[in-house]
Amino acid sequence: MNRGIYPVLSGALAQEQRMQVLSNNLANVHTTAFKRDEPLFRSLVARVAGSPASTGDGIVATAPRTSNAGTERIFAAMDGIQTDLDQGRLRQTGNDLDLAIRGAGFFEVKTPQGIRYTRDGGFHVDPQRRLVTEDGYPVMGAKGELKIPPGTTTINPRGGIYVNGELMGTVKVVDFPKGVTPEKVGGGFFQASSSQPVKDVNLAVGNLEESGVNAVSEMVKLIEVMRSFESAQKLIQTMDGMMSLAIQEVGKVA
Secondary structure (H helix, E strand, O other), X not given: OOOOHHHHHHHHHHHHHHHHHHHHHHHOOOOOOOOOEEEEEEEEEEEOOOOOEEEEEOOOOOOOEEEOOEEEEEEEEEEEEEEOOOXXXXXXXXXXXXXXXXXXXXXXXXXXXXXXXXXXXXXXXXXXXXXXXXXXOEEEEOOEXXXXXXXXXXXXXXXXXXXXXXXXXXXXXXXXXXXXXXXXEEOOEEEOOOOEEOOOOOEEEOEEEOOOOOHHHHHHHHHHHHHXXXXXXXHHHHHHHHHHHHHHHHOOOO
């Protein structure tokens, strides 16, 4: 069998993985405060003698090449997913409990799995008078869960919650220390090993942050990936056909 098929196959699989990430981005183009993902890849060099070695980033596998070290083949390998945490556009809703963070920061939320973080500020008051997310998870304040008694409720840009003019609590907005990268855990939530309060909180009251996905840009990338995948598929078919033809012709006697 032509071993040159394997590097091309690894490239096709890499494109398939990228396609899955881009498709998920497109599926969340209207999800509040969704952060788009970008897959990262690295290339691995497999030598006849010696162990595989990393040669840097890349997603396109190449055909075998010959060097002083012998025959080499370069394979593509998934190297993680990077999340773009840049702020999305703000959309005015008119709901006094809808909050959007201007700049860096996350809301702290208490879930059954522990403390989680989100940029989705679509909040409401539950029957227990707690400020909660759309899923019913309590939003944390500087001193724990936030409870809002009946009355005229207003929230200022610093996160202070007032009922009939009296301060009831402050919405907790946190960021992550240098070197700590939040990890997506689904449902619009992130988790991290540590966090720290944001000093200068700036909230857009009555607004929600839109998805960070640009549908046109993601569609263009998806088309490019599909074409690359199809090219790799055709190359594999061609190489397989050449091998079949060689097998059939070699055995013939003139």
